[in-house]
Amino acid sequence: MTPTPPTTSPPRLDPLGKPPEQKSTTEGGALRRVTREGVPFLRARSRAVLRLAGWSLLEFAQTFLTGYAVAQAIDRGFLSGSPTTGLLWLAVAAIATFPAALATRRVFGGLADLVEPLRDGLVRRSVSRALAQALTAPTPATTRSVSQVTHQSEIARDGWAGLVLSLRAFVFTAAGALAGLAALSPRLLLVVLPPLLLGLGLFLATLIPMAARQRAYLGADEAFAAHAGHTASALRDIAATGAGQRTLAGARDLASEQAGAARSLARWAAVRIIALAVCSRLPPLLLLLAAPWLMRHGLTSGALVGAFTYLTQALAPALHALLSVLGTAGGRLVVVLDRFTGRVQLPPAPTADSPPPHSPLAAVAELRAVSFAYGPAARPVLDRLDLTLRPGEHLAVVGPSGSGKSTLAAVLAAVMPPTEGEVRWLGRPTGDAEHTAVRTLLPQQAHVFTGTLRENVCYLRPDADEQEILASVAAMGVQPLMERLGGLDAPVDPQRLSLGERQLIALCRAHLTTAPLLILDEATSHLDPAAEAQAENALAARGGTLVVIAHRLSSAARAQRVLVMDGTHTACGTPAELLAHSELYRDLTGHWSPAPAGPPSTESSTEAPTGLPVGTAPAKTPRT
Numbered sequence: 001m002t003p004t005p006p007t008t009s010p011p012r013l014d015p016l017g018k019p020p021e022q023k024s025t026t027e028g029g030a031l032r033r034v035t036r037e038g039v040p041f042l043r044a045r046s047r048a049v050l051r052l053a054g055w056s057l058l059e060f061a062q063t064f065l066t067g068y069a070v071a072q073a074i075d076r077g078f079l080s081g082s083p084t085t086g087l088l089w090l091a092v093a094a095i096a097t098f099p100a101a102l103a104t105r106r107v108f109g110g111l112a113d114l115v116e117p118l119r120d121g122l123v124r125r126s127v128s129r130a131l132a133q134a135l136t137a138p139t140p141a142t143t144r145s146v147s148q149v150t151h152q153s154e155i156a157r158d159g160w161a162g163l164v165l166s167l168r169a170f171v172f173t174a175a176g177a178l179a180g181l182a183a184l185s186p187r188l189l190l191v192v193l194p195p196l197l198l199g200l201g202l203f204l205a206t207l208i209p210m211a212a213r214q215r216a217y218l219g220a221d222e223a224f225a226a227h228a229g230h231t232a233s234a235l236r237d238i239a240a241t242g243a244g245q246r247t248l249a250g251a252r253d254l255a256s257e258q259a260g261a262a263r264s265l266a267r268w269a270a271v272r273i274i275a276l277a278v279c280s281r282l283p284p285l286l287l288l289l290a291a292p293w294l295m296r297h298g299l300t301s302g303a304l305v306g307a308f309t310y311l312t313q314a315l316a317p318a319l320h321a322l323l324s325v326l327g328t329a330g331g332r333l334v335v336v337l338d339r340f341t342g343r344v345q346l347p348p349a350p351t352a353d354s355p356p357p358h359s360p361l362a363a364v365a366e367l368r369a370v371s372f373a374y375g376p377a378a379r380p381v382l383d384r385l386d387l388t389l390r391p392g393e394h395l396a397v398v399g400p401s402g403s404g405k406s407t408l409a410a411v412l413a414a415v416m417p418p419t420e421g422e423v424r425w426l427g428r429p430t431g432d433a434e435h436t437a438v439r440t441l442l443p444q445q446a447h448v449f450t451g452t453l454r455e456n457v458c459y460l461r462p463d464a465d466e467q468e469i470l471a472s473v474a475a476m477g478v479q480p481l482m483e484r485l486g487g488l489d490a491p492v493d494p495q496r497l498s499l500g501e502r503q504l505i506a507l508c509r510a511h512l513t514t515a516p517l518l519i520l521d522e523a524t525s526h527l528d529p530a531a532e533a534q535a536e537n538a539l540a541a542r543g544g545t546l547v548v549i550a551h552r553l554s555s556a557a558r559a560q561r562v563l564v565m566d567g568t569h570t571a572c573g574t575p576a577e578l579l580a581h582s583e584l585y586r587d588l589t590g591h592w593s594p595a596p597a598g599p600p601s602t603e604s605s606t607e608a609p610t611g612l613p614v615g616t617a618p619a620k621t622p623r624t
């Protein structure tokens with residue numbers, strides 16, 4: 001593998017323009033990060049928290065009375081032959097529900113003071129982050145920002161509201177019930193507390209592993225959605241490069257990953273159900289079993305019924321509500337909130353010493369140790385290939401038939417993922433980018449559809465104005481075809497166009513795009529040499545990076561750099577350097593003289609026989 005010439009790659013930045021954050025991916029780490037940012041949030045809203053707690057004291061009192069009044073009604077009223085006293089105690093319990101209902105109403109009102117600021121803060125943070133990202137790199141805002149502003153901030157808001165409500169209700173209800181049990185007989189706590197604490201502990205122990213499964217599930221879901229999105233936007237390229245089976249296999253792998261994550265999540269959900277049963281169903285059962293012992297120690301019948309009332313009417317519903325909210329919204333809340341953690345950093349203003357983020361030195365595309373094989377047992381087509389493409393660069397790829405040129409084009413265009421190594425665009429993984437905005441891949445089979453010439457040419461730039469369209473038409477030599485068809489708005493019937501004319505329209509479409517990376521995979525193969533030269537020169541002058549899988553060697557002579565592929569062996573350099581050092585390039589171009597030992601020969605020696613298709617150079621000298 002011949003290394004590419006040294007490049008001045010910019011320091012790798014994350015979307016916020018800072019070195020990749022060392023975020024721990026464990027759930028403990030996520031919980032710590034969320035707590036670290038959550039505590040100041042709550043501290044700043046301590047008055048709202050105290051207001052909620054104040055109203056909740058009424059619920060405490062109501063819960064306390066629920067069991068206590070029942071116990072008194074039985075012991076002092078009905079079992080003592082005084083039904084009036086019994087009814088009075090029951091009336092006390094009933095009346096206590098009115099202030100509690102009022103408290104619930106006020107609690108819902110006060111909830112907004114804790115919930116809405118969270119949503120507003122998350123949206124503000126996400127928008128700032130997207131703006132910072134847009135200032136840092138010329139890629140469009142990712143779908144992640146849109147999802148955060150809309151879907152994820154709403155999940156966080158609902159989850160937080162549910163958590164505050166149920167946690168508050170549980171704390172005050174449990175306190176009321178436990179105080180009531182202690183008031184009836186402290187021994188009741190000996191029976192009730194152990195299973196309650198055991199179940200709660202078991203449930204809390206599931207929180208972190210379950211959040212990890214939740215994260216894995218969300219990750220698998222996002223990966224599948226991203227794959228589907230990229231597939232949809234690259235359907236034409238996938239069909240043209242025959243990458244259908246591979247794309248399908250990728251989707252299948254991601255779907256099984258998602259199914260595995262869902263199964264694992266379900267297993268932990270089963271553990272949760274056991275925990276819930278231990279803390280809500282076991283205490284009444286133990287109370288029944290311990291009843292003789294408790295009554296021997298002075299527990300009255302009324303107190304026993306009162307204790308049951310606490311367990312079944314107050315504690316169990318509050319536990320159910322809390323655990324189901326913690327189990328569903330709680331895990332999701334931590335995972336979602338963690339996506340918002342971390343400060344937004346605007347990129348530093350460029351100074352004389354530091355190049356701006358859009359520095360012309362930044363790589364438009366990079367292959368880092370990329371290998372590719374069409375199957376696990378297949379011979380690799382690419383083997384640890386490194387390649388860096390800078391803005392405005394014009395690279396030609398040449399090599400014998402079957403040497404992997406089209407495979408390279410598809411991998412570089414992220415139509416097929418590499419088996420090993422990484423492809424990056426604009427300094428970031430290709431998965432982070434809107435593919436059609438970064439690269440345009442033109443395969444040999446030009447795609448022209450039934451519609452007007454304008455629609456065909458503007459397919460990738462619907463916003464192009466008349467002047468831009470006519471400039472592209474002129475630059476690409478499409479004018480005669482346009483006049484013959486009857487103008488830009490004349491209908492085009494693809495069946496009535498020659499293969500070369502179809503390629504011209506597709507090339508014109510590519511010329512009009514603003515994608516910084518343009519890859520032509522023998523996209524000029526049906527043009528005559530003069531038309532091909534005009535098209536390639538115009539595309540090179542367009543301003544972006546141009547990669548041409550060369551059909552004729554004249555393409556290589558026009559490029560600034562040439563990549564020669566020969567199986568998994570590659571050589572890269574200027575045409576002059578390759579003539580001096582690459583035997584295969586000399587073979588392909590028909591220069592058979594032995595390699596000079598001295599410095600690379602000059603550009604003037606690269607007189608490739610134009611018009612000769614790549615790979616058909618006469619093999620007069622057997623290659624060693």
Ligand SMILES: Nc1ncnc2c1ncn2[C@@H]1O[C@H](COP(=O)(O)OP(=O)(O)OP(=O)(O)O)[C@@H](O)[C@H]1O
Pocket residue numbers: 242243374381399400401402403404405406407408
């Ligand atoms: N879909 C595929 N499945 C399996 N093997 C493939 C597939 N496509 C290409 N190959 C193999 O990969 C190797 C490289 O093929 P590729 O099409 O990239 O070469 P190329 O240099 O572009 O050839 P040409 O100049 O003839 O277009 C060849 O050996 C080819 O047989």
